[in-house]
Amino acid sequence: MLDFLRRLYRSILLPAFGVALLTFMWLAVAYQVRQEKLTARHDAVLHSQSLARTLAEHTNHLLRQTDHATQLFKLKYEETDGRLRLAEFSRKNGLLDSLLPTKLDLPLAILNSDGHVIDSQNGYFAPEHKHTPFFKSHASNPADVSLVSTPVVDSRTKKWQIQISRRLNKPDGSFAGVILVMMDPAYFVEDYDRMSIDPGGAVMLISRENGMSAARIDDQVIISDSIDFTAVQASNGEANEELQLKRRFDAIDRIYSSAELPRYLLMAVVGSPTESAMAHFERRRSVYYIISIAASGMVLLFVYLLVRQAYRLRRTASMVIEAQLMLRAAADASLDSVYLFKACRMRGAQREILDFTIADLNERGAQLMGFRSDDIKGKRLIEVLPDLHSQGFVEKYRHVLESRQPLEEEFEVDFLPNRAVHWLQHQIVPITDGVAVNVRDITSRKETELAMRQNQAELTAVNDASPLGLLRADATGHCTYVNRTFELITGLTREEAMGDAWIRAVHPHDRAVLQAALGHMAETRVPYQDTLRCVHPDGMIVWISFKIAAMVVDGQVYGYVGTVDDITHVRKSVMALRESESRLRTIADTLPAMVAYIDAEQVYRFHNLAYEREFNRTGTTVLGRTILETMGAERHAFLEPYVLRALAGETLTFEEDDNSDATERTYEVVYIPQMDEDGINVIGFHVMRQDITVQKREKQRLLRLSQVDALTGLTNRAGFLQKLHDAMGSARDNGNLMAVMYMDIDRFKPVNDTFGHAVGDALLKAFSARLTHTMRASDTIARLGGDEFTIIMERIHRTDDAAALAAKIVSAMQADFDLDGTVVSISTSIGLTFYRNEDVSPAELLNRADILLYEAKQAGRNTFRAGPVIPPPASNAA
Numbered sequence: 001m002l003d004f005l006r007r008l009y010r011s012i013l014l015p016a017f018g019v020a021l022l023t024f025m026w027l028a029v030a031y032q033v034r035q036e037k038l039t040a041r042h043d044a045v046l047h048s049q050s051l052a053r054t055l056a057e058h059t060n061h062l063l064r065q066t067d068h069a070t071q072l073f074k075l076k077y078e079e080t081d082g083r084l085r086l087a088e089f090s091r092k093n094g095l096l097d098s099l100l101p102t103k104l105d106l107p108l109a110i111l112n113s114d115g116h117v118i119d120s121q122n123g124y125f126a127p128e129h130k131h132t133p134f135f136k137s138h139a140s141n142p143a144d145v146s147l148v149s150t151p152v153v154d155s156r157t158k159k160w161q162i163q164i165s166r167r168l169n170k171p172d173g174s175f176a177g178v179i180l181v182m183m184d185p186a187y188f189v190e191d192y193d194r195m196s197i198d199p200g201g202a203v204m205l206i207s208r209e210n211g212m213s214a215a216r217i218d219d220q221v222i223i224s225d226s227i228d229f230t231a232v233q234a235s236n237g238e239a240n241e242e243l244q245l246k247r248r249f250d251a252i253d254r255i256y257s258s259a260e261l262p263r264y265l266l267m268a269v270v271g272s273p274t275e276s277a278m279a280h281f282e283r284r285r286s287v288y289y290i291i292s293i294a295a296s297g298m299v300l301l302f303v304y305l306l307v308r309q310a311y312r313l314r315r316t317a318s319m320v321i322e323a324q325l326m327l328r329a330a331a332d333a334s335l336d337s338v339y340l341f342k343a344c345r346m347r348g349a350q351r352e353i354l355d356f357t358i359a360d361l362n363e364r365g366a367q368l369m370g371f372r373s374d375d376i377k378g379k380r381l382i383e384v385l386p387d388l389h390s391q392g393f394v395e396k397y398r399h400v401l402e403s404r405q406p407l408e409e410e411f412e413v414d415f416l417p418n419r420a421v422h423w424l425q426h427q428i429v430p431i432t433d434g435v436a437v438n439v440r441d442i443t444s445r446k447e448t449e450l451a452m453r454q455n456q457a458e459l460t461a462v463n464d465a466s467p468l469g470l471l472r473a474d475a476t477g478h479c480t481y482v483n484r485t486f487e488l489i490t491g492l493t494r495e496e497a498m499g500d501a502w503i504r505a506v507h508p509h510d511r512a513v514l515q516a517a518l519g520h521m522a523e524t525r526v527p528y529q530d531t532l533r534c535v536h537p538d539g540m541i542v543w544i545s546f547k548i549a550a551m552v553v554d555g556q557v558y559g560y561v562g563t564v565d566d567i568t569h570v571r572k573s574v575m576a577l578r579e580s581e582s583r584l585r586t587i588a589d590t591l592p593a594m595v596a597y598i599d600a601e602q603v604y605r606f607h608n609l610a611y612e613r614e615f616n617r618t619g620t621t622v623l624g625r626t627i628l629e630t631m632g633a634e635r636h637a638f639l640e641p642y643v644l645r646a647l648a649g650e651t652l653t654f655e656e657d658d659n660s661d662a663t664e665r666t667y668e669v670v671y672i673p674q675m676d677e678d679g680i681n682v683i684g685f686h687v688m689r690q691d692i693t694v695q696k697r698e699k700q701r702l703l704r705l706s707q708v709d710a711l712t713g714l715t716n717r718a719g720f721l722q723k724l725h726d727a728m729g730s731a732r733d734n735g736n737l738m739a740v741m742y743m744d745i746d747r748f749k750p751v752n753d754t755f756g757h758a759v760g761d762a763l764l765k766a767f768s769a770r771l772t773h774t775m776r777a778s779d780t781i782a783r784l785g786g787d788e789f790t791i792i793m794e795r796i797h798r799t800d801d802a803a804a805l806a807a808k809i810v811s812a813m814q815a816d817f818d819l820d821g822t823v824v825s826i827s828t829s830i831g832l833t834f835y836r837n838e839d840v841s842p843a844e845l846l847n848r849a850d851i852l853l854y855e856a857k858q859a860g861r862n863t864f865r866a867g868p869v870i871p872p873p874a875s876n877a878a
């Protein structure tokens with residue numbers, strides 16, 4: 001509210017002053033105009049009055065002259081004894097002319113003593129005047145006085161006239177009659193031309209008795225009985241000489257003044273036209289008004305300018321305040337340190353700058369100095385931070401202030417708190433008797449720049465050390481950068497490669513293709529890759545793999561980045577590899593064995609001609625297909641364990657029987673895993689598949705031969721051990737009980753010694769035969785050597801069954817052997833042992849039987865010993 005009133009006061013003060021000034025001025029002007037108007041009017045009244053007095057004097061003069069004329073007539077009349085007549089009296093250059101102007105032609109009449117007109121001229125007179133007051137008066141009064149009558153209206157002419165009469169006496173002094181002169185008031189006013197009166201002015205003669213008036217206005221004579229005046233009251237209440245028309249008789253305003261003719265009861269009135277009378281005043285008033293209007297305009301303009309200026313001043317002041325607040329806020333909100341330093345000068349004429357005072361600063365600026373702003377505001381720099389002096393900063397401030405040239409620079413300081421080293425950027429701007437200093441802490445930026453420069457150096461080093469040639473082009477395809485490797489690969493220096501020149505490095509035969517591809521890439525923005533040739537200045541051809549891609553930001557290509565890879569050696573290697581592959585294929589195709597390569601996904605990737613011949617028998621396409629697809633579910637099920645082992649890294653060999661056609665064939669298959677370059681992961685395996693049907697048969701034959709005892713035809717030791725191994729595995733797998741007998745012919749040596757080796761051999765054969773007849777066909781009977789035999793009995797129900805059989809053998813061998821006439825009697829001893837699923841080896845089991853045999857021998861021979869007791873399986877026991 002207070003603020004509103006203050007603003008209202010400010011806004012209306014100047015206009016109110018202007019209005020007051022104008023009011024005062026206009027009141028003064030109005031007062032002056034009024035005074036001048038009154039004066040002018042008064043002057044006009046005086047002038048009119050003067051004229052009226054002149055008129056009155058003139059009229060008076062005429063009337064007096066007329067009176068003199070009657071007096072002169074009376075004198076002459078009485079001298080002539082009543083014979084004088086009017087013609088004589090008024091003749092030219094006569095008596096009358098000496099008194100009155102001839103042109104008046106005044107009506108004259110002589111009345112006798114009876115009141116009859118006895119002579120008259122220049123007008124009509126009633127013949128009889130005996131009873132008129134003036135006649136009676138003259139008749140009765142012998143005094144020589146003239147009677148001036150009140151204006152009389154002529155009944156015939158309707159004019160009013162002033163009647164002047166004088167008694168005529170006879171010689172004896174008796175009454176002789178009356179001389180009568182009629183005077184038209186118009187004469188007084190008509191003869192008024194010589195009066196200096198303005199056009200439109202009115203000259204009047206008014207009877208005070210009956211109100212008749214004669215007036216002249218310019219050339220017009222007005223006779224009226226209705227013109228009447230009242231006296232104008234002056235401002236002080238007194239009547240002045242001005243008259244006011246009671247009723248207007250024309251359209252012209254006049255200032256009327258009068259002069260009385262008391263003797264004749266007449267009043268001379270002159271009306272000066274107000275317009276002309278007041279013309280001078282009107283002109284002055286117009287001048288006053290014009291000057292006042294001009295002055296008012298100037299005052300208004302002045303006030304307006306003042307108001308406007310005041311408004312501008314207020315606005316400027318508020319803007320200054322606002323600017324100060326904004327500046328304060330900006331300084332407080334600034335991320336920079338802001339200081340205002342005012343110069344401290346030396347006293348004296350030179351006024352040299354000694355130091356600066358901290359006039360203002362923001363909190364950040366104070367923090368940078370290590371203070372709070374309130375603590376150092378108003379202090380001198382030498383007190384707050386002496387280093388500013390010693391480090392030359394104050395000198396810089398002084399230079400900026402004196403040269404009025406702003407200064408901006410970056411520098412490093414080590415005297416500020418919080419950090420050992422600050423990188424700062426300051427701007428020093430001169431202000432009034434001081435400087436404004438804006439300080440920005442650019443330490444982090446400097447560190448970033450340093451890091452960036454290091455990164456750039458690193459990047460440049462990386463680029464130069466890169467095995468790839470690098471090329472960068474702008475949006476128009478002009479090369480702007482190549483690295484060192486690019487120079488080495490293409491044979492162009494960096495300067496030579498700039499712009500479009502880099503394309504010169506490409507072999508002329510490849511340029512057209514490259515340029516077309518680059519044009520296509522610029523349209524489609526699809527990266528381009530190709531193998532091209534470069535030609536060095538010395539003619540050397542370098543094969544390169546060239547790749548280039550557009551750098552797109554917001555849908556706009558702003559450049560291209562390309563790489564150049566020297567693939568000359570790779571290309572040679574590839575060629576060599578192709579040659580090697582070709583050679584290997586030739587070799588592989590000439591091999592009788594089937595060779596293939598299968599990857600980790602069990603997909604065929606390679607096979608030789610033999611493999612193709614084998615698997616194309618059914619028209620099957622192998623390459624790119626899996627084992628399952630190629631071999632079918634049944635064979636895949638057989639092969640899969642081996643495949644998985646190979647893929648687990650195992651080199652393995654197995655036989656595969658192929659009954660797909662009429663002939664039964666056997667293949668030896670070798671899987672050799674292929675490790676990756678690191679030798680860690682298996683990426684596939686090689687397959688060597690060879691038909692070994694013939695070899696297998698021969699082998700089986702040889703095996704059989706190797707496992708038969710040549711003398712007896714029984715299984716020999718090798719066959720026995722193989723069989724024992726297989727039987728134990730079967731018993732272990734199936735939980736069956738098996739038995740092993742180890743037997744020896746008792747006292748065989750004496751037979752040899754007695755009957756010779758041939759008989760001994762025959763005995764061995766006979767023993768074998770009897771043994772074969774004793775045992776089941778499923779039992780394996782073997783001769784280990786000499787007179788030692790073994791029997792393997794698989795899937796026996798009880799140990800007793802085997803023991804019974806052992807007893808049966810012992811018993812059977814007690815009978816004599818007739819060996820082509822030589823009768824030999826022997827016996828046999830047996831060690832019998834059992835096996836189901838114990839963790840013993842075949843050798844140990846055989847040794848166990850041998851020990852039992854030894855026990856049987858020790859027991860006197862011709863018997864058996866069995867052990868240990870093998871419990872039945874848990875399920876059976878139950």
Ligand SMILES: Nc1nc2c(ncn2[C@@H]2O[C@H](COP(=O)(O)OP(=O)(O)OP(=O)(O)O)[C@@H](O)[C@H]2O)c(=O)[nH]1
Nearest residue numbers: 745746747748749750752756757758760761786787
């Ligand atoms: N005729 C013949 N004799 C053989 C053959 N192989 C080994 N012999 C003999 O067989 C005899 C084996 O004797 P041993 O078993 O050690 O002794 P033994 O006389 O049977 O005595 P015990 O076994 O203790 O009852 C040795 O004299 C060998 O020379 C062969 O193939 N033919």
